[in-house]
Each structure stands twice: as C-alpha cells, then as structure tokens.
Amino acid sequence: MSVNLERIREIFSDYSPEKGNFMVLLHDVQKACGNWLPEEALMEVSKLAKMPLNKVYGFVSFYTMFSTQPRGKHIIRVCKDGPCAVKGSLMLADLLMKELDVDMGETTDDNHFTLEETACIGTCTASPAMMIDDEVYGNVAPESLNSILKKYR
Amino acid sequence: MKYNAKILSTDNVLLKNVGNIDPLKIDEYIANGGYEALKKAVTMDRKAIIDSVSDSGLRGRGGANFPTGRKWLFTYNATADQKYLIINADEGEPGTVKDRILMEGDPHQIIEGMVIAAYAIGATKGFIYIRGEYNDSIKTMNAAIKQAEEKGMLGKNILGSGFDFEMRVAMGGGAYICGEETALIDSIEGKRGEPRLKPPYPPVEGLFKKPTIVNNVETIANVPHIIAKGSEWFRSLGASCSPGTKLFMLCGDINEPGIVETPIDLSFEDVIEKFGKGANGGEIKFAQIGGSSGNIFTPEMLKKVWTYERCCEFKVSYGTGSIFVCNDSRSIVDHLLTVAEFFEHESCGKCTPCREGTHRVKQIIEDFAFGEGTVSDLEILKELCLIMKRSPICGLGQACVNPVLDAIEYFKGEILAN
Amino acid sequence: MSEMIKVNIDGIEVEVESGATVLSACEKAGVKVPVLCHHPDLNVAGVCRVCMVEIEGMGNLQASCAYPVTQPLTVKTKTNRVRKARRMNLDLVLAEHYGDCYTCPRNGNCELRTLADEYGVDKFKFPHVDKPRYAKDTKSFSIIRDQDKCIHCKRCIRTCIDMQKVNVYETANKGHDVEIQVALNKSIADVVCINCGQCVNRCPTGALWTQDVSDQVWEDIENPDLFVIMQTAPSPRAAIGEEFGYPPGTRVTKKLNAAMRRAGFDKVLDTNFAADLTIMEEGTELLERLHKVIVKKDKSVKIPMFTSCSPGWVKFIEHYYPDHLDHLSTCKSPQQMYGAVIKTYYAEKIGIDPSKIRTVALMPCSAKKYECNRPEMNASGYRDVDYGLTTREMAMMLKEAGLHLADMPTEEFDPVLGEGSGAGMIFGATGGVMEAAIRTVYELVTGRPVPFERLNITPVRGMEAIKEASLKLEKVKKEYKWLEGVELKIAVAHGTANAKILMDKLVDGTLDYHFIEVMACPGGCLGGGGQPIPTTPEIRKARANAIYQEDEEIEIRKSHENPLIQKLYKEFLGKPGSHKSHELLHTHYTKRGQYFVKD
Numbered sequence A: 001m002s003v004n005l006e007r008i009r010e011i012f013s014d015y016s017p018e019k020g021n022f023m024v025l026l027h028d029v030q031k032a033c034g035n036w037l038p039e040e041a042l043m044e045v046s047k048l049a050k051m052p053l054n055k056v057y058g059f060v061s062f063y064t065m066f067s068t069q070p071r072g073k074h075i076i077r078v079c080k081d082g083p084c085a086v087k088g089s090l091m092l093a094d095l096l097m098k099e100l101d102v103d104m105g106e107t108t109d110d111n112h113f114t115l116e117e118t119a120c121i122g123t124c125t126a127s128p129a130m131m132i133d134d135e136v137y138g139n140v141a142p143e144s145l146n147s148i149l150k151k152y153r
Numbered sequence B: 001m002k003y004n005a006k007i008l009s010t011d012n013v014l015l016k017n018v019g020n021i022d023p024l025k026i027d028e029y030i031a032n033g034g035y036e037a038l039k040k041a042v043t044m045d046r047k048a049i050i051d052s053v054s055d056s057g058l059r060g061r062g063g064a065n066f067p068t069g070r071k072w073l074f075t076y077n078a079t080a081d082q083k084y085l086i087i088n089a090d091e092g093e094p095g096t097v098k099d100r101i102l103m104e105g106d107p108h109q110i111i112e113g114m115v116i117a118a119y120a121i122g123a124t125k126g127f128i129y130i131r132g133e134y135n136d137s138i139k140t141m142n143a144a145i146k147q148a149e150e151k152g153m154l155g156k157n158i159l160g161s162g163f164d165f166e167m168r169v170a171m172g173g174g175a176y177i178c179g180e181e182t183a184l185i186d187s188i189e190g191k192r193g194e195p196r197l198k199p200p201y202p203p204v205e206g207l208f209k210k211p212t213i214v215n216n217v218e219t220i221a222n223v224p225h226i227i228a229k230g231s232e233w234f235r236s237l238g239a240s241c242s243p244g245t246k247l248f249m250l251c252g253d254i255n256e257p258g259i260v261e262t263p264i265d266l267s268f269e270d271v272i273e274k275f276g277k278g279a280n281g282g283e284i285k286f287a288q289i290g291g292s293s294g295n296i297f298t299p300e301m302l303k304k305v306w307t308y309e310r311c312c313e314f315k316v317s318y319g320t321g322s323i324f325v326c327n328d329s330r331s332i333v334d335h336l337l338t339v340a341e342f343f344e345h346e347s348c349g350k351c352t353p354c355r356e357g358t359h360r361v362k363q364i365i366e367d368f369a370f371g372e373g374t375v376s377d378l379e380i381l382k383e384l385c386l387i388m389k390r391s392p393i394c395g396l397g398q399a400c401v402n403p404v405l406d407a408i409e410y411f412k413g414e415i416l417a418n
Numbered sequence C: 001m002s003e004m005i006k007v008n009i010d011g012i013e014v015e016v017e018s019g020a021t022v023l024s025a026c027e028k029a030g031v032k033v034p035v036l037c038h039h040p041d042l043n044v045a046g047v048c049r050v051c052m053v054e055i056e057g058m059g060n061l062q063a064s065c066a067y068p069v070t071q072p073l074t075v076k077t078k079t080n081r082v083r084k085a086r087r088m089n090l091d092l093v094l095a096e097h098y099g100d101c102y103t104c105p106r107n108g109n110c111e112l113r114t115l116a117d118e119y120g121v122d123k124f125k126f127p128h129v130d131k132p133r134y135a136k137d138t139k140s141f142s143i144i145r146d147q148d149k150c151i152h153c154k155r156c157i158r159t160c161i162d163m164q165k166v167n168v169y170e171t172a173n174k175g176h177d178v179e180i181q182v183a184l185n186k187s188i189a190d191v192v193c194i195n196c197g198q199c200v201n202r203c204p205t206g207a208l209w210t211q212d213v214s215d216q217v218w219e220d221i222e223n224p225d226l227f228v229i230m231q232t233a234p235s236p237r238a239a240i241g242e243e244f245g246y247p248p249g250t251r252v253t254k255k256l257n258a259a260m261r262r263a264g265f266d267k268v269l270d271t272n273f274a275a276d277l278t279i280m281e282e283g284t285e286l287l288e289r290l291h292k293v294i295v296k297k298d299k300s301v302k303i304p305m306f307t308s309c310s311p312g313w314v315k316f317i318e319h320y321y322p323d324h325l326d327h328l329s330t331c332k333s334p335q336q337m338y339g340a341v342i343k344t345y346y347a348e349k350i351g352i353d354p355s356k357i358r359t360v361a362l363m364p365c366s367a368k369k370y371e372c373n374r375p376e377m378n379a380s381g382y383r384d385v386d387y388g389l390t391t392r393e394m395a396m397m398l399k400e401a402g403l404h405l406a407d408m409p410t411e412e413f414d415p416v417l418g419e420g421s422g423a424g425m426i427f428g429a430t431g432g433v434m435e436a437a438i439r440t441v442y443e444l445v446t447g448r449p450v451p452f453e454r455l456n457i458t459p460v461r462g463m464e465a466i467k468e469a470s471l472k473l474e475k476v477k478k479e480y481k482w483l484e485g486v487e488l489k490i491a492v493a494h495g496t497a498n499a500k501i502l503m504d505k506l507v508d509g510t511l512d513y514h515f516i517e518v519m520a521c522p523g524g525c526l527g528g529g530g531q532p533i534p535t536t537p538e539i540r541k542a543r544a545n546a547i548y549q550e551d552e553e554i555e556i557r558k559s560h561e562n563p564l565i566q567k568l569y570k571e572f573l574g575k576p577g578s579h580k581s582h583e584l585l586h587t588h589y590t591k592r593g594q595y596f597v598k599d
C-alpha cells in the first residue's frame, strides 16, 4: 500500500514540541499507514517534526507498539505476564498460533491478523487477557476464542 | 463488565464514584460533590494547600512512597517562567489496574486533583501520560478534559480565580520504563524513554528543563478529598505513618479477583481472605506484592500489617499495591522466569548492569528451569543481583532483582532441586 | 568563577568547582578511576557503569563521571563493593563482546582489553558469545562498522550528534535488544555520514574502523610496472610519532620520509606544496568574487566564500545546506590538486606515463578516502588520487615492515614538486588555511606583509569554537583600488557543530563575513578521524604546537613565495584561476538529501 503523505501532513499539522504530542500523532500516522510505519512515512515525519531521521528511527524502534515491518489489518496482543500466565495465557497464545497458523510476531498470509505478545495490559484481575486492536478482552476462555475472532474476520 | 475489574470493597473514597456515575458526564460528578474542593482551593493561599497535603501525610502511590507535600514544595520554591505538572498513568507493573479504573471510572476526580496541585505549585501546563494500550482511558480522559474546559474547571481563569491551567493527554507507546518519571518526561519530549541521570531531579529540572512535578494517578486522586475534608480526616484513616486509603489489586490464584480500597490497617492475608475469598487451587505458596519488581512475601509475612514504617524496617515495599497470589502448585522458578523475561525486554537498555544483567539473570534462571542450574550458578546469580541493586542508573535495574533475591532467600531448596 | 567545594577522595582532599564531576575531582587528586563511556571531548553519558565509586551517605554506588559535586563529599574508590561492581560490569560487557583480539585493528590499543587486564577479569562468569552475530558493514569508502565489538558506550552517538551535528547513529530497540544503529539499519554508506571519522577516533573498541587500503598499496608497491608516489599532509607528521611511543607533539617528518622510502614508495612528496597551490587558487577566487560583488554588483556571486579543503565539511554542506553550495570555494583540496598535478605536469617532468602512476596520500582523515573516490575527481584523465591512507594505517604499514621511526635517519622530500611553505604547513591546524590565505591575499593586495609579528596571525589560532578577525585593507596597490578601505572580515570554525552555527546564520541572512574557513574535525586536520587514538583536547594542543613550530622554522612562510609554485604556474598552469587551473584544480558539488545519499 502506498503511503498517503497528504494524510501524514494533515496529522502533523497539529505538532509542536511543547504540546508533547509527537507520540500521539505518530500513533495516528501508524493507523493511517495500515498498522505500521513504512520508510517514506518516517522520512515525512522527520521532515514535518524537524527531527533527524536517526532520532525518529531510534524513537520508533524503542516503543513496542510501533512497527517498521508490515502488519495485518488487526493486531492481536496476548498478555504474557505473571498474573495472566498462571491463568493460561500461554495456552491461549498456543491456540491462537494454531488457529491463525502463525508464530508470535507474525502476520497471517491474508494480511488480516498479526499476532503479538504484550506486557501486562492492566486487566490482571480478569486474566487471561488479550487485546484486539483497541478492544480489551478479559477472562478469555479457550472456547470463546473463535467467537471473538469471528468479529474481526 | 466495562472495567474488567470488580470492586470488592464498599466503604470507598477514591472508588466511591466508580461504577456509580457516568464518567463521561461531568454533571454527575458535580452532583456528587465534585469540584467543591477546587472551589475551596482557589480561595486558599497556595502554600496553605501544600501545607495541608504535607500535614495529611500523603505519600506517593506510584511505588516510591515519597511524601507528596514535600515534593511539591521543591517546585513551589523553584523560580521559573514555566512549571509543569505531569500525572503518571503509564501503569505497567503486571498485576496493577488501579490507575485504569480511576481514569475510566472517575476522570474528573483526577482532573480536579491536578488543577489543585497545579495551582499550588504554580504550574500552568500539565500532562497526563497514559500508556498507549489504554485506549478507553485515553478516550475518557480526553472527553473529560473537554467537559472540564467547557465548565471553566480547566483553561483560562479557572473559576474566576485568575489561574490558568492547560492540560493534555500524552500517550505512551508500549514501554514499561516510561513509568519511571524521567523516562516519561523524555518520552513526552518526543525522545526514547531512557531515564535521565540524576541529579538534577524533576522538581528542579524536568520537562523541557523546567521544574516539574510527576505524581501517580492514585496520588493525585487523593488530593481533592484532602482539601475538601482536611488533613485531620486523612490522617485518621489507617496507621499514623501510612495514612489514607490504598488501592490493592488481587490477582492470580484467588477466588475473587478484583480491586480493594482500604486503609493500611489490615494484613495482606486479611485482604486476601476478606475481599478475595481466599486463594484457589491450593494453599498460598507466596504472593508477589507490587508488580514484577515487587517483593515476594511468604504466607508468614502476609500475616503482618505492612505499614510504611514496617516496610522500611524490613526493607520491603508494597509498591503499586498489586497482590499476585500463587498457590502451592506453582513453581517459583517458572514465576521467576516470567519476571526475568519481562525485565530483559523492558529494560531501556541504556546502562550495562541492567541491559546485560537482566539478560544474564534470565539466562541463569532458564538454566534452572531446564534443570541445568548448579550451586555455583546460584551464587553467581546472587552476586549479580546484589550488584544490580546498587549500580544501575534507575529504579528498574535496581528493583528488578528484588523477587530473585527474595526467592533465593525463601526458596533456595526448591530452586536447586530443579 | 563558581564556588569551590571540598571533596575527599580516598583520604586526599581536593577542591573543585561546584558542578564539576566526582571523576574530575578524582583526577585532581591523582586517583585513577577506570572509564569506558566517558571521553573528555564528549557530554556525560554515565551508561557503562565501570567508573563506580562509593559516596559517603549514599546507599547506591555512583557513576563518578556523571555525579556532580554540589556539596562537600567523601568518596571511596577502592572498596570491595566498588571493585566487585566494576568487575561485574566489565564482565557483563565482555561476555557479550564477540571479538577476536588477534585480528582486531584495536589490538594493542583497546580500552576494553586494557581494563579487562587491569581489573583482572580473568575468568568469565557468564557464557561468552562465541559467534559473530552481525555482518560487518564495509560498504562505505571510509567507515567500517563491526557491531559484534560494540559495547554500547554511545560515544559514537554523542560524537556524531552532539559534537558533529551530523545525526548518523542512534540507539535502536529496547532492553537487551539494544543496538547502536544507523537510521533504519542502513549501511553507513547510504546515509548522511560525512566520513569525518570522529566516531572512529572515540570508539573504545574495534567496533568502528576506517576502510583499510594498505593491502592494495603494498600490492602496487611490489608491482614493477607501477610507480607509487606518496604525498604526506602536515598533520600526520605531527602525530604519527604517537603511534611509535613518542610524546604527542613530537615532529618526525624527516624520519618518516626515510621510513616511507624504505617501505618502497618511489617518491615522497609534501602536500604542503599543494596547500600553497590551494592558497594561490583560493586567494585568487576570493579576490575575483569580491570584485564581482563589490564592483560589478553581481548578485549571482556568493559571499562569504567558504573554504573547501575539508571533504567532511564539503559533504556536510552538501547534505544539510544543499541550497548554499555556491558559497563553497570551487577549489579542490590540496590532496586532490596534488594528485591532478602529479598525473600531468609531474608525470611529464619525471618522464613516466601517468597510467603507470599511483598516487597515495597520507592523511589525518578518513573523509579523504571518500573524497578521492568521488566520481568527478579525475581531471587528469586518471584518478587524481588512488588511495588515501590514514595516519594509523601508515603506522601499521611501517610496523609491519619493521620500520621503526626511532631507527630511521632523517631525509628530505623529493625534488621538483617537493616542498611547501610554512603557510602550507599550518593547514593542519584550525585557522591555518585562513592564516595562510591572508598572508598571501593581504600581500597581493597591499604589497606588504600582513601586519602581525613574525607573520603569526594569532586571532585565528587556538581552539576556540568560532574565531573571527577583521583586517583593514589600506594603501592598496592600484589594481586593487576597489578594495581600498575595505574591512576584510573573516571567521574560522572547526567541528561541523560550530560550522552549523555559522550556516544557520547564513540561512537567516545574518552572517556578515567575506571569507570563512571550516574544518570538519575539532582542532582542524590535526584532530582528524584518521589520527592516532586517543585524540584529546591536550593532545590536539600538542600537535598544534608542533605544526606552528615547524612553520616558524621553514624559511619560506608564504605560499606565493614558494619558488616551486611560481615555477609550476610559469611552466604549466599559466596564472592562478586560469582555464587550465580550473580544469585540473577546481571542482563542483552535489546537492544531497538530508536523509539518504543521493549519487
């Protein structure tokens, strides 16, 4: 997919360092680019934010929510931390890998789903937890997986 | 269930509104007595507000327990053309959900606390830095900010006081270390979230090199109540050295997981039994308190009331207040491995002992998990952990070895038997 | 001056200024503390954690390089806690370091190895990485990166970003996956790197190095069909002694001549000669530009004119100020001018077919390697210069051949284009090109030598970031009447961060000078990226002294008085700025992006 530079310019028209909104806008750029940040997008951001490319890249690579590799339309994030782990999140991850036929960090062949691990997502009193895009799912029972996925297929 | 967390306690202060009002309606907050404290505060002397918070004995709820009033005083005393107030909502300690509940359930309580704090220290700009994964919190806070602006609780000339305060939501991007206040500040500045060298500390030199107060969400949520009801009232809650209520989260092997608000006058065992209906799947083997970097508490220890003073005496901490219960079917080595993997990934990677140390800690624990660890490995692990406690730049590297050292002390036999 | 504060280091009392680091207090007390990420040229990083000390009253150990003294402190540097922490942190670094010391260019001069040795890290506590994990980046003409040897001290980042303001490197990723990367993990050849090599000079390990061409040079030396000509710049001569154990600032020019002849170079020439040539051309260009601007009011001609002999600086302006390339003098650097003259005039003089000549330049500089490979640098019909060798490579070549400078007799340069003036010599120091140019231009215009004692134009000397001076042109010769009363305003900047300050003013339209010298490296060429490691502020000063001393000892101290130069113009080039000069000695520039290399 080609990068919509016009859209990136629009997003960054609100940028100013004092507003502390570099990250906020970068999230929007990533959404606009289809869940990842292609090279051209980073170069455009670098120009618009007057931030050298090495710094933009250093920034993007630091934060795990950003990706410089293509990702699917929907991102599934499974929590791997303690409280979820004891409640079966590892099994959940295994099931998802089988169901989608991908490894952790990979994208399905039809570019529909990307499966990722995440650190705790603040849903530990309802473990195991996962997120699909912006939506959080707690107390995810293995049986319910398919009906959840269906919503995104 | 919207918040994915059950509120288990009933006699609540901070959680009073959560679930009972519509967080997206400022009028409901106001109808329940909201923004009264702010009205009172803007008629008060700024220093008097700080004194009141100091007198209340409120300590930071972000994990470090620093007295809030004392911190504010640094920034109050600093002269600068601009000061900032930042609320730390990067909640990332596994097992911790309290800030999310407060933001999504009662956002105006936080805004009110922020405006009072900003007024007291003289900050005209503020941020609430919310971790990127918390979409609902971000949406709720943004909506609440807008409403508060419309009602004149934020923006120019707040409640006719002549005081201006502009606040925005800043976002995280999936880096636990941005909960560390100087990393958070750099992150807002559009940089990699690597902790700064200290001194200087933020109250003197923080965001854009200006004096900056960073407070936790729960800390700031206490402020309207202290102003409205007075520091006496606050001190009457809980033990004299740890006044006020504290939010605790019950997770792991527990019958009724959820969130509890209580003064610190009961033991963790009481919290587990009374609110969480006890452990499930077996007896309690240990609980890790305060997230991944928190201490490991044996069942014995859980029986005590852990006031701030007692924590200091025994060199432990209740951190964020999460109580992660593990029953006797759980392996300590497996647990340590999960924790070690977390830190290997979440270290910012800036300083040697933490970047390399977390990796080696994980490697050694992995050896034990595969049954390949030896007595001398355990000795090296301990030596490494002791040095990691003392030589990294920030609290992550220093604290991430707590559970390992505790486990070596309490479960040495089990580790070696692996 | 700020307040002085007492610090007690291992029982020794010293006083330091408030805000100074504990490390500087230790230095003052004569207590040695090991460092890895600290470098005297750079901002504090505090990341390696080997400089740990114990400060009384503090629970944690503190990094002495980062901890500011703001109140009286009692510091202990040798307790067991300190020793163990240092060892552990070194051990952690080493375990993660894949290196092969025997084949490493820093073997013998490696800060990591030295510390491992001093701290007795005699056995690894942790499994050691035993396989390379990265491919070496060898695509650049100048800089080689071997990430397997990187210890994440971030000196290169601080050098490139803070000191040079070029922005090549940044830390990438997080946690144990952290790497020091070029933007988007590209090859350094494909980004904005100006090849200054300053990062190489500050790297404590062999993770950064310069492209080594000595093998090709050896091959060519041995090839009976080829005639290999060496030209040596002033700065390597003032520094190469350091590689052979002489104190910084020792002058070894004549011994070096002998050594290089023994190594097999057919001729050994002095780049100072070409520096004189540069002055003639650049001085003439300056006067022409001034004439066009002042007399003809020609708006297309740009003033101030910037010097162009530093290839790092040239690439910097090409990347970051591509719309202002008209301000750059069109003169090639001395190295390239020399190459072009050697393969034309000199080839004829010595009766050798230029296709059989290989020119090698001994330079303090890694950017010269890139420069001689620029496609446009072939005015003679051949590559002007075939190889650029750094001071370090030359030292290695000589050592390899068993040629120790101490054992060498003293020998002169080869004749015909042999020698340069003192003006050419001082090209090596920041301000030197300016001083040399002014010595000539002033005299051309007024007929009198510059009004400075012993010709030393002191306002442009020294290590100040940006130096400025002005010189009133009075009682000028009649052909320069239009310059009568003009106050010639000049400035000198070294290090591209300082150059950037001037360029930003140029962009704003507030830069009011006629002529500006810029050298990409701090201190000028004597602090070049190809110079011996370490290079520190003190060492730069020592090298500068050596260079200025040599200038004073050379009989001819003005470029235009160099008889060989006069002869070259008479016999070959005509006059400065002639058509032939332009063909051979001048060049053009490329507009490049701020992101990736375009060409």
Ligand SMILES: Cc1cc2nc3c(=O)[nH]c(=O)nc-3n(C[C@H](O)[C@H](O)[C@H](O)COP(=O)(O)O)c2cc1C
Pocket: B059, B060, B061, B062, B063, B064, B065, B066, B068, B088, B089, B090, B091, B092, B093, B176, B177, B178, B179, B180, B181, B182, B214, B215, B216, B217, B219, B220, B394, B395, B396
């Ligand atoms: C590794 C690390 C992570 C932290 N994460 C958080 C966090 O998620 N939320 C928080 O409020 N404080 C966190 N802190 C503590 C903050 O640095 C800071 O002390 C706190 O925000 C101050 O607020 P308080 O005084 O109100 O507690 C963290 C500290 C460290 C060292």
Ligand code: SF4
Pocket: B177, B194, B195, B346, B347, B348, B349, B350, B351, B352, B354, B355, B392, B393, B394, B395, B396, B397, B398
């Ligand atoms: S201790 Fe860890 S998280 Fe903190 S600065 Fe060092 S590497 Fe970063």
Ligand code: SF4
Pocket: C097, C098, C099, C100, C101, C102, C104, C105, C106, C107, C108, C110, C111, C112, C113, C149, C204, C205, C206, C207
């Ligand atoms: S960098 Fe130093 S330790 Fe590493 S291989 Fe080279 S000489 Fe050896």
Ligand code: SF4
Pocket: C143, C159, C160, C164, C166, C167, C168, C169, C192, C193, C194, C195, C196, C197, C198, C199, C200
């Ligand atoms: S050679 Fe110079 S420009 Fe290139 S990376 Fe090193 S310091 Fe930066």
Ligand code: SF4
Pocket: C149, C150, C151, C152, C153, C154, C155, C156, C157, C180, C199, C202, C203, C204, C205, C207, C208
């Ligand atoms: S490349 Fe060299 S200077 Fe740069 S971080 Fe690695 S070891 Fe340090």
Ligand code: FES
Pocket: A079, A080, A081, A082, A083, A084, A085, A119, A120, A121, A122, A123, A124, A127, A129, B094, B095, B096
């Ligand atoms: S541990 Fe999984 S959501 Fe917190």
Ligand code: FES
Pocket: C034, C035, C036, C037, C038, C045, C046, C047, C048, C049, C050, C051, C052, C063, C064, C065, C066
């Ligand atoms: S030299 Fe001080 S931390 Fe590296």
